[in-house]
Amino acid sequence: MRSDSMPRFEVRRLAGALGAEVHHVRLAEATVEDIDQIRTLLGEHLVLFFPSQSDLTPEAHVAVGRLFGEMEIHPFLPKFERHSELAVLDSAAGVKADVWHTDVTFSKNPPLASILQLVTCPDVGGDTMWSNQQLVYRSLSTPLRDLLDGLTAIHSFSHPRGGFVAEAEHPVVRTHPETGHRSLYVNRLFTSHIPQLSRAESDALLKYLFGFSEQPQFTCRYHWRPGDVAIWDNRATQHYAINDYTERRIGRRVTILGDEPAGDDPRWTHHVAPGTSAANQ
Numbered sequence: 155m156r157s158d159s160m161p162r163f164e165v166r167r168l169a170g171a172l173g174a175e176v177h178h179v180r181l182a183e184a185t186v187e188d189i190d191q192i193r194t195l196l197g198e199h200l201v202l203f204f205p206s207q208s209d210l211t212p213e214a215h216v217a218v219g220r221l222f223g224e225m226e227i228h229p230f231l232p233k234f235e236r237h238s239e240l241a242v243l244d245s246a247a248g249v250k251a252d253v254w255h256t257d258v259t260f261s262k263n264p265p266l267a268s269i270l271q272l273v274t275c276p277d278v279g280g281d282t283m284w285s286n287q288q289l290v291y292r293s294l295s296t297p298l299r300d301l302l303d304g305l306t307a308i309h310s311f312s313h314p315r316g317g318f319v320a321e322a323e324h325p326v327v328r329t330h331p332e333t334g335h336r337s338l339y340v341n342r343l344f345t346s347h348i349p350q351l352s353r354a355e356s357d358a359l360l361k362y363l364f365g366f367s368e369q370p371q372f373t374c375r376y377h378w379r380p381g382d383v384a385i386w387d388n389r390a391t392q393h394y395a396i397n398d399y400t401e402r403r404i405g406r407r408v409t410i411l412g413d414e415p416a417g418d419d420p421r422w423t424h425h426v427a428p429g430t431s432a433a434n435q
Contacts, residue, residue, distance in 0.1 A: 171289055174199040259322070284392070288337040291336050291337050305422075309322050311344055327418065
């Protein structure tokens, strides 16, 4: 059990854009008060790293997730044998997320946050990068931000083996429900198109936004050790698991269910090409 004599959290920033390591906390023993403090830190740093948490068993991992809120059961990722909420990310099974993305944006209510522990790491490589999409939005020009504030985007996913198809429409600029900060909310993996624009216009704009948001000045990079844990705010970040390793890499992750993304109302209706009907778009 923790005692009042134990030191308070020590927080060390990792990069100028986002990310911090948190020391003097054992997630396996986390209290409601600890989680409240972690939520506050998450609003400031967007991704938090907790080194050397090897005592976080699968059962404790799930228990920490429950302190954050209701957990997602991922529609197709492999699950830990005793806990359907605990997804297993095993490189030997082909689970390698080496594309910039925000998790499950094809859902009407995408995740609030994820809690990932690496249990097996390659000796070299296998780092993960995160990007600050609030900073990305602030770094765009005022006229472009004004345009994006009035648009939505279609996010979709079809599993290559069939059996799962999903689609959702969200604001291109999302307002964080806790901090009020705005962030760019499109990603290369799941965002299909902007329906208020023609496909050619949408493709050109999204290509620019994807490239802009993935620049290194908006990112942090974390080198994993076995037992390390990361918690990130899925509402304001993207992440990328670098595929530069040959040894096995295994992570376990719980994901906290979120709310429906909110932003400004769209200022235009869906685009309809001349000579066609909306039903054919």
